[in-house]
Amino acid sequence: MLNIQNYINGTFQDPIKDNWIDNYNPSNGEVYGQIPNSHIEDVEQAYQGAKSAFKLWSKTTLEERSRILIKISELLEENLQRFAEAESKDNGKPVSLAKSIDIPRAASNFRFFGNAITQFASESHESVGQSAINYTLRQPIGVVGCISPWNLPLYLFTWKIAPALAAGNCVVAKPSEVTPMTAFLLGEICNEAGLPKGVLNIVHGLGTSTGQAIVEHPDIKAISFTGGTATGAHIAKVAAPMFKKLSLELGGKNPNIIFADCDYDDMLNTTVRSSFANQGQICLCGSRIFVEKSIYDKFKTDFVNKIKALNVGHPSNADTNIGALVSKPHLEKVKAYINIAQGENGTILCGGNEVTVHGYENGYYLEPTVIEVPTDECRVNQEEIFGPVVTIMPFESEEDVLKMANKVKYGLSATLWTNNLNRTMRMSNQLQAGIVWVNTWMMRDLRTPFGGVKASGVGREGGFEALRFFTEPKNVCIKY
Numbered sequence: 001m002l003n004i005q006n007y008i009n010g011t012f013q014d015p016i017k018d019n020w021i022d023n024y025n026p027s028n029g030e031v032y033g034q035i036p037n038s039h040i041e042d043v044e045q046a047y048q049g050a051k052s053a054f055k056l057w058s059k060t061t062l063e064e065r066s067r068i069l070i071k072i073s074e075l076l077e078e079n080l081q082r083f084a085e086a087e088s089k090d091n092g093k094p095v096s097l098a099k100s101i102d103i104p105r106a107a108s109n110f111r112f113f114g115n116a117i118t119q120f121a122s123e124s125h126e127s128v129g130q131s132a133i134n135y136t137l138r139q140p141i142g143v144v145g146c147i148s149p150w151n152l153p154l155y156l157f158t159w160k161i162a163p164a165l166a167a168g169n170c171v172v173a174k175p176s177e178v179t180p181m182t183a184f185l186l187g188e189i190c191n192e193a194g195l196p197k198g199v200l201n202i203v204h205g206l207g208t209s210t211g212q213a214i215v216e217h218p219d220i221k222a223i224s225f226t227g228g229t230a231t232g233a234h235i236a237k238v239a240a241p242m243f244k245k246l247s248l249e250l251g252g253k254n255p256n257i258i259f260a261d262c263d264y265d266d267m268l269n270t271t272v273r274s275s276f277a278n279q280g281q282i283c284l285c286g287s288r289i290f291v292e293k294s295i296y297d298k299f300k301t302d303f304v305n306k307i308k309a310l311n312v313g314h315p316s317n318a319d320t321n322i323g324a325l326v327s328k329p330h331l332e333k334v335k336a337y338i339n340i341a342q343g344e345n346g347t348i349l350c351g352g353n354e355v356t357v358h359g360y361e362n363g364y365y366l367e368p369t370v371i372e373v374p375t376d377e378c379r380v381n382q383e384e385i386f387g388p389v390v391t392i393m394p395f396e397s398e399e400d401v402l403k404m405a406n407k408v409k410y411g412l413s414a415t416l417w418t419n420n421l422n423r424t425m426r427m428s429n430q431l432q433a434g435i436v437w438v439n440t441w442m443m444r445d446l447r448t449p450f451g452g453v454k455a456s457g458v459g460r461e462g463g464f465e466a467l468r469f470f471t472e473p474k475n476v477c478i479k480y
């Protein structure tokens with residue numbers, strides 16, 4: 001058994017009420033440890049730690065903050081294998097994926113924001129003819145709350161924490177109770193890197209108790225949240241009357257639009273990834289595939305053949321493409337959508353069944369599933385499934401596909417495959433999404449704004465947008 005503890009004021013401690021939650025290994029369905037089920041008292045202690053640390057941290061020079069964040073990044077890189085294995089065990093994702101994407105990107109988050117803060121600038125405005133100069137101070141907010149989900153556990157946790165700390169805030173953070181392990185390990189690394197105690201506090205527990213206590217805390221002034229849209233709406237309701245700053249990164253149901261004039265092989269290989277990477281549990285996955293009619297039959301055959309060749313297996317096998325889904329309830333949710341598709345006259349072109357992996361019979365494995373849908377309005381084409389399930393259907397014209405692409409409540413990302421420049425410009429201007437990828441998918445430059453429109457969220461993270469979110473602008477006007 002591997003019990004994890006809260007990281008408060010630089011030390012590891014049990015939850016005050018001694019309540020615990022089981023932590024499951026999705027690859028075999030077994031409980032392998034326990035995590036604190038923290039309550040309001042633990043959050044209060046974390047807040048007090050953060051509050052005391054704020055006085056010094058907010059006055060620490062940018063060079064010193066930057067040095068510590070870059071040190072955390074280096075230590076994560078040194079511990080790559082250990083963190084990748086821990087992430088995989090907790091989440092079910094292939095170790096190879098955690099090693100090549102999740103942990104390196106978590107390290108990049110600290111390095112990037114460690115550097116970005118030294119380049120962050122604010123504006124000044126000379127009020128010509130009035131003998132006055134205005135400048136903008138960008139001051140840290142104080143104690144901020146960061147709440148993250150289970151799909152990219154350390155990657156999304158650090159995506160919030162790194163800019164919050166870089167900007168001079170102190171943090172009370174909660175990782176998902178489903179995947180708490182690498183956030184727990186991060187505490188050790190922060191101590192080793194010399195992060196002063198109390199600057200970062202990590203409290204574990206359920207969303208409805210620990211998470212809710214963070215959101216409701218009267219002196220935690222900003223909340224950065226990534227997770228489900230329903231949870232985001234609830235958090236907004238709680239936080240709005242308290243006038244908290246909010247950044248909400250929520251769900252997606254992203255279109256992948258394929259025109260006949262694209263670079264076919266590149267499109268096909270990338271579409272396999274954009275459909276099923278991380279078992280399809282990425283908010284950016286292109287889960288609605290629209291294909292121009294003239295290449296629809298060819299695409300359908302080639303795509304299904306590629307998907308049938310993917311290996312579903314134990315996350316630590318080097319040849320595993322698809323690992324385990326994150327939890328039993330999530331597996332049940334995804335399976336329920338496959339049934340819904342059949343009830344809506346969808347045709348399962350491949351997949352659709354649970355997989356028994358020899359030696360790990362109780363793990364949460366599911367075949368990658370491709371469903372041909374008769375209309376874009378069916379539920380599987382409208383609701384976020386967040387698993388290894390994609391829909392495909394043909395389209396006739398640019399106009400039609402644009403309408404279908406935009407006819408969902410979400411607006412996170414969209415992918416467009418075409419070599420026609422004018423069409424690229426027309427479509428990318430009109431797609432309702434925070435991010436449009438053309439002839440690629442999930443290519444990330446950390447300086448770019450990241451986030452969605454409509455039910456995919458409010459606000460942007462990434463680059464200076466994140467540093468703007470985690471600072472309060474103050475106008476100072478001096479008359480001379």
Ligand code: TXE
Pocket residue numbers: 147148149150151174175176177205206207208210211212213215226227228229231232234235249250251252282283384385386
């Ligand atoms: O997420 P939750 P769940 C989508 C996906 C998934 C669905 C539900 O469709 O099937 O959301 O997933 C914390 N106050 N995404 O239920 O509950 C919770 O403890 C404060 C998309 O696992 O939103 C966890 O740390 N916090 C998504 C975090 O919120 C609360 C990634 C996210 O959990 C809380 C994950 C509360 N009242 C799921 N309730 C994406 N956009 O990437 C829960 N939490």
